[in-house]
Amino acid sequence: MPLRNPLRITITIGSPGAEEVLTVIDGEDDMPQNWQLRSNDYTAQNRDRVIADVTAAGFELKLPPGARYGDEVEVLIDGTNPLTINPNGAKVNGAVAPLAVTSDRAKLEIVYKDDARGWLVGAGSTAGTGGGGTEPTPTPTPTPTPSSLLTGLSAFWKLGDLKDEANNSNLINSGVTFANGEASFNGSSFLYTPNAVGLQASTELTIAFMAKIAPSGYCALFSKWESNGTKTDYLIDFYGTTVQLNIAKSDNSAGTTIAASVGTLDNYHLIVAKITPNSISLRVDNGTPVTSQITASCRVTDCDLTLGSFGGTRDHKVSAGTLYKFAGVWKRVLTDEEETKLWNNGSGLEHPFS
Structure with missing residues (x-):
């Protein structure tokens, strides 16, 4: 079972004044979680994979608090009601405001960068408003073109x-x-x-x-x-x-x-x-x-x-x-x-x- 919180071990090598510090993070923490289904307000944890069921109503998804570089959350949206991405004290796409997503079957790759940019939502993975984001138009399923012989x-x-x-x-x-x-x-x-x-x-x-x-x-x-x-x-x-x-x-x-x-x-x-x-x-x-x-x-x-x-x-x-x-x-x-x-x-x- 992957760890929710990484085990960080700090080792100091060398003599005083010339030491090197090595931080080891337990490798299991990099493994993604199994997909979980959510349809009500939920606070995500690092490495969560969430199917957001907004077919009946929208809800708020809070991103993990105290985020660090490389933390990530993966979201797959089912439905067209709004899923509100709350950065939980950080920023999202460089803005403090939450991100509202309304695209059915959008798959969101959300990764934390730094204090200035906060959580980044991959361009082209979402259709949303707010949060400094734009709303790319989802690619529609192509309609078969009738043969020109008709x-x-x-x-x-x-x-x-x-x-x-x-x-x-x-x-x-x-x-x-x-x-x-x-x-x-x-x-x-x-x-x-x-x-x-x-x-x-x-x-x-x-x-x-x-x-x-x-x-x-x-x-x-x-x-x-x-x-x-x-x-x-x-x-x-x-x-x-x-x-x-x-x-x-x-x-x-x-x-x-x-x-x-x-x-x-x-x-x-x-x-x-x-x-x-x-x-x-x-x-x-x-x-x-x-x-x-x-x-x-x-x-x-x-x-x-x-x-x-x-x-x-x-x-x-x-x-x-x-x-x-x-x-x-x-x-x-x-x-x-x-x-x-x-x-x-x-x-x-x-x-x-x-």
């Missing part, structure tokens, strides 16, 4: 359940089956949401989806495009091993098409298409984007958004065995870093993008 997200479909995780544009199913978080197409099936007004390329737009494409002839992967009319906005289609982004222009001039290779068809690929009033781009997986400047913005109509075929006549469907993991639409241009997150080394990153 910004501007208009629709995001986990294709295991058709539900739009971002809004209310749930897809309508025509023959697609679902298992293990995948949407499986059979050669005559497709998914769509009618009159997809909220998914138009009216300003900036990013389309991203992850698909394992079965070998096939020409097919439509992701379209806001009717093959039998003038409602043609944008289309991502596929032929052989090449994916293409096509846009119709608002001034009815010739559309623009760009293409990128998907390479092997044995695994999933992330397809990212971006449309702005001045440019379009297409990227496969984490490869280099293919880009093109455009002279007119993308056309805007109220046609359906369709996965796995065109709108309208629903022709050029994807081949049997084609699988989709997810698809999303953002009303902004994603950054390279965000696209890399979605790619996730080929595994894909699904909403909420944690």
Whole structure:
């Protein structure tokens, strides 16, 4: 058990007039005490460790009387009512006035220096007023920052359940089956949401989806495009091993098409298409984007958004065995870093993008 009062032994060595004085302090006194819980006025002793419970009401903690250099008291505060630190005849932080502490979970290291400064309360360990102290603002617990991929997200479909995780544009199913978080197409099936007004390329737009494409002839992967009319906005289609982004222009001039290779068809690929009033781009997986400047913005109509075929006549469907993991639409241009997150080394990153 540590001693409350140190044993001091003074030894005088040498002849009169040339003596040396050695003071030995019992080493056990340097050991801290066990934590003790206090909720009423209390006079601390050297080396005390006090949990000050001020959840119901504040109280006064008197520091040890007759303090000497190096004496110390450790305090952990539970609650926001004031704990008054009374220096008990000495000073605290160089002032005679007591120190009032009101910070929940503040941990105070209180050490005695000398008559001029008295008890010193470690800067940054307390939020208090009085006693010559200041009140540092406690560091709050950080609030998790939502992923930037949630910004501007208009629709995001986990294709295991058709539900739009971002809004209310749930897809309508025509023959697609679902298992293990995948949407499986059979050669005559497709998914769509009618009159997809909220998914138009009216300003900036990013389309991203992850698909394992079965070998096939020409097919439509992701379209806001009717093959039998003038409602043609944008289309991502596929032929052989090449994916293409096509846009119709608002001034009815010739559309623009760009293409990128998907390479092997044995695994999933992330397809990212971006449309702005001045440019379009297409990227496969984490490869280099293919880009093109455009002279007119993308056309805007109220046609359906369709996965796995065109709108309208629903022709050029994807081949049997084609699988989709997810698809999303953002009303902004994603950054390279965000696209890399979605790619996730080929595994894909699904909403909420944690």
